[in-house]
Every structure is written in structure tokens, then in C-alpha cells.
Amino acid sequence: MRGSTMPDIGARNEMVVLQAIRLGEDGIAQAEVMRRSGLSRQAVSQIVRRLIDRGLVETDGTRSNGRGKPSTVLRIVPRAMLAAGVHLDPAQVTVVIVDLLARVVAQRSLGLPASSPEADVRRIGDAVADMLGQLRAEGFAAADGGDVAGAVAGLGIAAPAGLDSARGILLDPPWLPTWRHVPIVAQLEAATGLRVVLDKDTNAALTAESWAGSVPGDETVLYIYVGAGVGSAVAGDGTVHRGSTTQAGEIGHLPTGLDGPVCACGRRACLGLYTDASALLARARELELLPCAPGIAVACTAPAAAAAVTGHAVGEERVADALADLVRLAMAGNAAAREIIAGHGRALGEALRTLIGVHDPHRIIIGGPYWGLLAELALPELRERALDGAGREHGVLIESSRLGDDVGAIGAASLFLERELSPARR
């Protein structure tokens, strides 16, 4: 706990207890919470009492493990608190409402971002109102019996960097050219009447993993997000490390050490040259594996190096389709197509070898909107390269996310819940 203050410790303990109860599949005995949290009987019972007073946790009889006296069984009250989550991605805007177990209770896919931020803010506001109407019709109510809107604590929005999380502003997210210097938090607060927090998509995705129970709370976890570009996030002891300006994990220009072209940043063989969706497609078109189609984000004549750093939002939906075409070609046995996707895994594996040395993680989780397409063909090379060093010795686990395409939106909502439930923030 070096460098921690007392409220940090209190906040952390309460989150640890809440997390243990949340992850107890069929309720959890208070004695088991003590064991998992490593906290004293007195500390656990004080925290549990506070959580029960707030309506977040309820008791459900007692359970005996055969030794000692039976212990009180604790459960989360899932509907005690809901949160909305928005994922602003160049390929898709997704809005969800989740319960306290980060389970999706309502979802809307809004497709590509609109032509202006104002139009998207309106669409997001309408989607939230529409989902609340749906929940009302399904009989959802707040824990106190009041209207379901009263149960929604707030809204989290996840977006690509660069952004200013503290000021709630999108600065210059790549592939979203109209979203420059947009005060998204203030705009969404006005449109929804909810409190809003903003964070990076990678941080949100990692938060979703920890809320969904994929990440043991005491592990150091490295998350790799594969979307239009590639990004990373790191968490230790259940806390995502955001850096001084929330921009930690921008790994697109991490040199891979491969024998590759010079990047626009001046260095050689940067990760993004092999992993950006636009770079994969540019390479496929150079080799005439895919047709040149007007309107697709990558100019047919652009060398892969230039395309990787100038890719933009136009035709993102077609980028996803074109990527799926490339994968189909590779699956059907086309060697050149297989090599492009294997190259993605190889480069990411080299980058991970470096990142394993930097972060010393227990576990690496790879997800994001395009990973599902690429995983089968990219993962073998990735694993081999990544573990070619300390990673194998340390037994680093490398796995694909199980959360699917809504991970960013679920994570954004989880970010809000996490912030709301952390005593240090109250």
C-alpha cells in the first residue's frame, strides 16, 4: 500500500468486499468474504453493514461449511443500481444499460457515428430514453419501488484517445475526425439528465473484464484492445492505471523490432503498421487480395505505412466487412491472406514481449471489435512471440476476451458504477 492514503485503503477494502460478494455465484458466506478479502472479521462486518444499509447487498439465511458456526449468506441486489454505458467507436456507437452485476438489461446498436457530434448526442439521449421505456414496460423499477429512471446512477462513455477525462472533452480521437474538442460530458449530461464520466475505450474494456469476473482482483492484468487501431490498458489490484492524463497504453507507435518500413513518426516497424485495420486492408489491396472500392477508408494506392497513420472514419462499416472478407480468404487457404493476419499476431506478439517485460502481468486479455475476426489465425504466432522470453518462464496467461462486441459499452457503464461505489469518490 505504498503511497496510499487512509481513504484509499477504506475505498479499496469496500470495493474488495463488494467485488467478492458480486462474484459469489450463488451468494457467498460472510466467512468466505473474509477469506477472499484477507480482511478481519470486524472490518468485513462493518463494510457489509454499510452495504446493506445502502440497499446494495442483502442477506439470505446462513450457510455452514461443516466447521464452526454457520455464516450469513450475502447477495448483491442486482437492480439496486443501474448504469448506462456508451461506446463511441469509429465502427459503431453502442448504448447499454447494465445492472449492478454488469449484466446488460437493455442494448441499442446505433451503427456508424453520425455526421456531427450533436446528432450523435441526440441519438444517444433518445436511445437511453427508449431503453428506460422498454425497462418500464418490462416491469423494472428502482429498488425503492419508484420509477426505473431513479435506479440509473449515471452514464459512462468510452471513446478512443486523445481525450481529457477530467474535463470531459474529446480532443482528437483518431478515425473520428468530427469529434475534435467536443465537450461530450456536458453535452450528454444535458441530453440525458444523468451524471456522465468519460474514459478511454481500453480502460473501459479492462474495467468490464474485472466487473464480469474474468479477472481475479489481485492480479496484474494487461488488456489489448484491437479495433481500428490497437491500444492497451493495465490494472493491478483491481485498479486501472490511467497515467497522468488518462492516455496510458497508446502502443500504436511501439517499435516491434521487426524488419519493417519507416513509420510516419520516424521510427521503424511501429506496431500500428501491422495491426491497424487500415494497414491490414492496404496490404491486402496491394497484393490484389481485395478489390479497390471507392469510399473505403484506405486508398488503393496508399502504401501500408501511410495508410496506417492516416486511416479515417469514412466507410468504417465497410472496413469491418472488408476485414471479414480477408479473414474468409485466409480461412479458405489463401497463403498471402493468412500471412497478413499471421503478421498481425507476430507484430502484436513482439510488442507483448516488450510489454510483459515492462508490466510483468499475470494475465493478458485480448479483445475489441476486430479481435473476434482475427483471433483464430493471429493468436498462435502472437502467443509464440509474446512468450519467447520472460513470459513463458513467469507462466503469463494469454486469452481472448469472452465479452464480445459490447465490451466497450459494458465497460463504460461499469466505470460509472465503480466510481459511484468507491467511497473515496463520495
Ligand SMILES: [Zn+2]
Ligand atoms: Zn510510428
